[in-house]
Amino acid sequence: MTTDVWLPFEPHEIQGIPEASEAGLNYRFWDGGPEFPADPADCAFYVVPYMKGTEIAVRPLSAMTSVRVVQTLTAGIDHVEPGIGFLAPGVRLCNARGVHEASTAELALALTLASLRGIPRFVEGQRQEEWRSGFYPALADKSVLIVGYGAIGSAIEDRLAPFECARVARVARSARATERGPVHPLADLPSLLPEADVVILSTPLSETTRGLVGADFLARMKDGALLVNVARGPVVDTKALVAELDSGRITAALDVTDPEPLPAGHPLWHAPGVLISPHVGGSTSAFRPRAQRLLAAQLTKYVAGLPLDNVVLTTAS
Structure with a gap:
């Protein structure tokens, strides 16, 4: 029986992790370095290095x-x-639901507010010693559309609640009801997009969502709308987005891009009305304690033979 567990953290850093001797495990630290810590054939539980x-x-x-x-x-x-x-066959693939909701939702709100309130323009004005006063859009009274209403999408709505939005609409792969209201299927996007002042993308990347935000999607967004992407870069057709930004019809705030990292000289860097952050939605001080709590819980259940959390698929024969 294989007993190696590959971890991207040193095991002594993870509070609550099963004791190796008592659990019959061998903890191996590997954070993506060129040399493996042991024979991969002996690995029973593999924690993928982060980012x-x-x-x-x-x-x-x-x-x-x-x-x-x-x-x-x-x-x-x-x-x-x-x-x-x-x-x-039979390998369980688990994700990190519960680890990134707080940080990613925080950044989605920060990008939304920074873009609407003109923060990039103020930063540039400070560099130029220019007092750029005037009226700027507020989040209050805006209609917001969240595309991808899983744990992160729900956390984004939690943080929108105090901002007096006129409406929050929700879209996911399939329709369902929540305490806050209905979640619409992706098929409803054509009718929802023209009503949204802010469109926040928090959907997983899949064959269904790859290129979801293409020319047709963007054309249906209302004039002056803001697109916020904290999902994955390939959810958006970059060429189509650059064309819309160049027209000045919409604006965008992007934590993820396609390609990524965005290379020097790419037209997206200097497109009008775009704010770009370098894929930092989850990489904050909130990550490590939540990730380590998840690993301690998962390994405790694994050792006890209990069902694991966050199983997104089990490989078939």
């Missing part, structure tokens, strides 16, 4: 012939999907 990209995430998977659990530290699993075909 190290697909190549590193997938690198050991083909040799992990005995792995039973692959745990990401991200809400999305798109960076490990290319390696799923290497896995034996």
Whole structure:
């Protein structure tokens, strides 16, 4: 029986983790370095290094012939999907639901407020020693559309509640009811987009959502609307977005881009009305304690033979 657990944190840093000797586990620290910490074939529980990209995430998977659990530290699993075909049947792939909601929702609100209230213009004015006063849009009385109403989308709405928005509409893969109101299916986007002053993307990247925000989606947004992306870069067709930004019809605030990192000289850097942050939605001081609590809970359940949390798929034969 394989007992190795690969962790991107030193095990002594994780409060509540099962004692290795009592649980019969061998903890191996690996955060994506060039050398593996042990033979991947002996790994039973693999915690994917955080924010190290697909190549590193997938690198050991083909040799992990005995792995039973692959745990990401991200809400999305798109960076490990290319390696799923290497896995034996019955491997559970778990995401990090509960780790990033606070930080990502915080940034979604920050980008929205900064864009509406003209913060980038003020920063540039300060550099130029110019007093750029005037009237700027407020979030109050705006209609907001959240596209991707999972845990992060719900957390975004939590943070919108005090801002006196006129309306918050919700869209997910399929329709459902919530205490706050209905969640619309993706098919309803054409009728919802023209009514939204702010469109916030928090959807996972999948074959359904890749390129979702294309020329037609953007054309349906109302004049003067703001697009906020804290999801994944490929959810948006970058070329179509640049064309709309160049027209001056809409604005955008992006924590993620396609390509990413955005290379020097790319037209998106200097498109009018765009604010760009470098994919920092989840990488805050809130990440480590929540990630470590998740790993302690998951490993405790794994050792006890209990069902794991956040299982998004189990590999088939």
